Amino acid sequence: MRLLNSRKAREAGFAYIVLLPAIAYFLVYFFYPIGVELWASFFRGQPLIGQSEFAGFENYRQALMDPRVRAAFGRTIVFATLGTFCTLVPALFLAAILSGPIKAATTIRAIIFFPYIISFVIVALMWKSLLDPYTGMLNVLLSFLDLPTQNWLSTPSTALPTIIAITVWKDIGYAMLIYIAAIQGIPKELYEAAEVDGASPAQRFRRITIPLLMPTTLFLAVISMIAHLQDLSAPYLLTGGGPAEATRLYALHVYEVAFLELNIGYASALSFLMFIAILAITFVQFRFLNREVVY
Amino acid sequence: MSTGSSHRAPLAVFAVYGTLGFFVILALFPFLYMISLSLQTDADLFSGVPMLVPSVLQFSNYVAIWEKAPFARFILNSFIIAGGITALHLFFDPLVGYVFAKMEFPGKRAMFAALLSTLMLPFFIRMIPLYILTAKMGWLNTYQGLIMPFAMSAYGIFLMRQFIRPIPSDLLDAARLDGASEWRIYRSVVLPQLGAPMATLGLLTFVFQFNEFLWPLVVVSSVEMRPITTGLTLFNSEFFTQWNLTATGGVILFLPSLLLFVFMQRYFVRSVMMSGMK
Numbered sequence: 106m107r108l109l110n111s112r113k114a115r116e117a118g119f120a121y122i123v124l125l126p127a128i129a130y131f132l133v134y135f136f137y138p139i140g141v142e143l144w145a146s147f148f149r150g151q152p153l154i155g156q157s158e159f160a161g162f163e164n165y166r167q168a169l170m171d172p173r174v175r176a177a178f179g180r181t182i183v184f185a186t187l188g189t190f191c192t193l194v195p196a197l198f199l200a201a202i203l204s205g206p207i208k209a210a211t212t213i214r215a216i217i218f219f220p221y222i223i224s225f226v227i228v229a230l231m232w233k234s235l236l237d238p239y240t241g242m243l244n245v246l247l248s249f250l251d252l253p254t255q256n257w258l259s260t261p262s263t264a265l266p267t268i269i270a271i272t273v274w275k276d277i278g279y280a281m282l283i284y285i286a287a288i289q290g291i292p293k294e295l296y297e298a299a300e301v302d303g304a305s306p307a308q309r310f311r312r313i314t315i316p317l318l319m320p321t322t323l324f325l326a327v328i329s330m331i332a333h334l335q336d337l338s339a340p341y342l343l344t345g346g347g348p349a350e351a352t353r354l355y356a357l358h359v360y361e362v363a364f365l366e367l368n369i370g371y372a373s374a375l376s377f378l379m380f381i382a383i384l385a386i387t388f389v390q391f392r393f394l395n396r397e398v399v400y
Numbered sequence: 401m402s403t404g405s406s407h408r409a410p411l412a413v414f415a416v417y418g419t420l421g422f423f424v425i426l427a428l429f430p431f432l433y434m435i436s437l438s439l440q441t442d443a444d445l446f447s448g449v450p451m452l453v454p455s456v457l458q459f460s461n462y463v464a465i466w467e468k469a470p471f472a473r474f475i476l477n478s479f480i481i482a483g484g485i486t487a488l489h490l491f492f493d494p495l496v497g498y499v500f501a502k503m504e505f506p507g508k509r510a511m512f513a514a515l516l517s518t519l520m521l522p523f524f525i526r527m528i529p530l531y532i533l534t535a536k537m538g539w540l541n542t543y544q545g546l547i548m549p550f551a552m553s554a555y556g557i558f559l560m561r562q563f564i565r566p567i568p569s570d571l572l573d574a575a576r577l578d579g580a581s582e583w584r585i586y587r588s589v590v591l592p593q594l595g596a597p598m599a600t601l602g603l604l605t606f607v608f609q610f611n612e613f614l615w616p617l618v619v620v621s622s623v624e625m626r627p628i629t630t631g632l633t634l635f636n637s638e639f640f641t642q643w644n645l646t647a648t649g650g651v652i653l654f655l656p657s658l659l660l661f662v663f664m665q666r667y668f669v670r671s672v673m674m675s676g677m678k
Binding site: 133139141153199225232234240242274278279286334369384 | 430530607
């Protein structure tokens with residue numbers, strides 16, 4: 106008994122010593138900033154660094170009424186849902202194909218995955234050079250074929266779809282790999298049984314693969330939505346939010362309010378509203394996508 | 401009817417490889433185009449003829465570029481920052497994961513729940529207070545200011561805990577009976593079994609941090625403290641019309657990632673698949 110107690114004490118002692126830096130780290134870099142952000146969102150001006158006055162819910166009221174904020178939020182929802190959908194669907198098909206008997210499957214999936222590990226700064230550079238209205242390969246090729254050229258990133262109607270396409274291009278390989286891992290986890294007997302019953306490959310994909318991949322789809326949809334909702338690199342690097350605000354996504358707006366206008370209190374309220382929206386959207390995704398899977 | 405996948409109709413095989421070929425070209429084309437641009441002369445660039453192979457290979461772009469921006473410093477900075485963060489993760493995440501996997505102590509459940517809750521806090525919403533905090537510590541424009549906010553991650557700790565849990569507790573108890581200290585048990589019994597997950601965590605952390613853009617954009621004010629990511633934007637905005645020179649910078653800056661990927665490709669693919677399964 107005493108031995109047990111001393112062992113427990115020893116364990117707990119070690120645990121606390123190890124946890125001390127971890128607790129300090131998470132308090133300083135996670136919980137304190139969230140608290141401060143909430144606190145600052147109730148002040149007008151520059152809470153924490155300069156002049157400010159208590160404003161109650163005024164920042165929140167102003168944010169919800171601001172047409173620019175509403176437009177940015179709507180755009181961000183379009184960006185995030187379309188971006189997620191257009192990533193997951195082709196990724197799933199690629200994963201299904203590459204899980205079959207394909208020559209050089211390992212090399213092919215590595216190549217498709219490669220853009221995912223490249224910094225968005227370089228990705229933006231590559232696509233901006235490809236899409237350059239005068240010297241870019243795409244327009245040069247189009248005019249060569251006597252097709253109408255397009256100023257992809259500087260036309261309000263095409264700018265957002267172009268940004269979505271570029272982020273999809275970058276992310277597809279990651280989703281594909283996760284899907285391949287999940288497909289490999291599906292018991293082979295299920296497919297064999299279905300084949301014996303005369304199910305076609307398309308039927309097997311629809312009746313077995315898709316339903317059994319629901320947890321994976323949920324995982325990918327949630328992380329992809331969360332990443333897209335707060336994405337700032339894409340509009341910042343590709344268009345700077347233009348033309349005519351067509352790609353001014355929510356995070357970019359908050360960034361400018363905070364770091365260019367130095368309107369800290371208002372920016373904090375905007376951040377907190379986005380946090381609430383992310384939680385709500387994640388909750389909805391769980392409700393709609395999280396069905397029990399029975400093998 | 402279907403007699404298994406080895407006897408597919410030629411049309412189906414064509415469709416499958418056609419689709420794969422399309423995605424492979426789509427993935428590679430922008431990279432090839434950038435390499436091509438980096439070797440083009442201004443005349444080629446403005447010729448109005450779509451070309452992937454330049455008429456003359458102008459390697460002088462690769463010389464010219466080093467005079468315009470301190471690339472060596474940018475690359476060094478990126479390695480210091482991403483390397484420092486990765487080292488901290490590899491030290492702390494398994495250690496904390498071990499404590500949560502194998503030790504009993506008052507407050508464990510609450511602490512673990514609090515830890516997991518941080519997974520739901522997007523970096524974006526902590527950014528403004530983090531900036532002010534870093535400024536107050538006097539850490540703006542310093543390596544520690546760039547490294548410390550990413551020193552550990554709940555995700556890494558959770559991943560490590562998942563892999564440490566299956567290690568039999570009897571093994572740890574046996575070491576205890578032999579008189580090994582807790583630290584010794586961790587180092588000699590637990591840590592050696594974490595090879596694959598540690599490599600996963602290391603690779604993903606390194607690449608993710610190597611590509612981090614937002615935090616350096618906010619925290620760094622001087623040119624020589626910039627990592628590759630924000631260093632390149634500076635270059636791009638100053639010489640934005642000269643795509644051949646800009647592309648040269650891009651090629652130089654994706655080379656480290658490319659080399660890392662080519663040498664560790666199998667490991668990379670496996671680690672991403674592993675991270676998604678937990």
